[in-house]
Amino acid sequence: AQSVTQLDSQVPVFEEAPVELRCNYSSSVSVYLFWYVQYPNQGLQLLLKYLSGSTLVESINGFEAEFNKSQTSFHLRKPSVHISDTAEYFCAVSESGSGGSNYKLTFGKGTLLTVNP
């Protein structure tokens, strides 16, 4: 079984400040890692993912996350946030493996990022 812990339920920051949203996971097997973003009354949009290879992954809108296997973490960072980044962010894991696996996602409880002017 897997679990995901997002340590901060809310993170308020000012515009153009850096931000880090923390995510730790627990799993007895190898995992894939994801960050999804959810705007009010909308579904989830994939922000970035780690499947294999380089442990640092980036999104097209300036976010990045680094997979740290020893610390079982996948923290999300952005060096300078915009008001439009205000949303809820979910970290998720799925079991990696062969094509026969069920890649169901296990989510954290989410972190509400509020960017103030």
Place this chain on the structure above:
Amino acid sequence: DTGVSQNPRHKITKRGQNVTFRCDPISEHNRLYWYRQTLGQGPEFLTYFQNEAQLEKSRLLSDRFSAERPKGSFSTLEIQRTEQGDSAMYLCASSRVDGGAETQYFGPGTRLLVL
């Protein structure tokens, strides 16, 4: 690629009534997932299909819940004899397994309120 669509977007019903939600996945995605998201929580897995076969159901999916995916295309999720505790956002996601890995793409969700 028009994305995953879900209908209706909102549903208000009275306790004891039956409701049905529909999910249309991205075309050619062979896997389809249902999740439930309650207020202040992350989504929780309910069930998934590979093509038309339902391969796993969560313990969250009581016998009042049934899901189908006829012909491996769209899927429906039915809740019979709704209870107030069923109030939640129901999310559908689809994916295609590629090289042993997959990425799930979510629809906008159906928000259910049971009065």
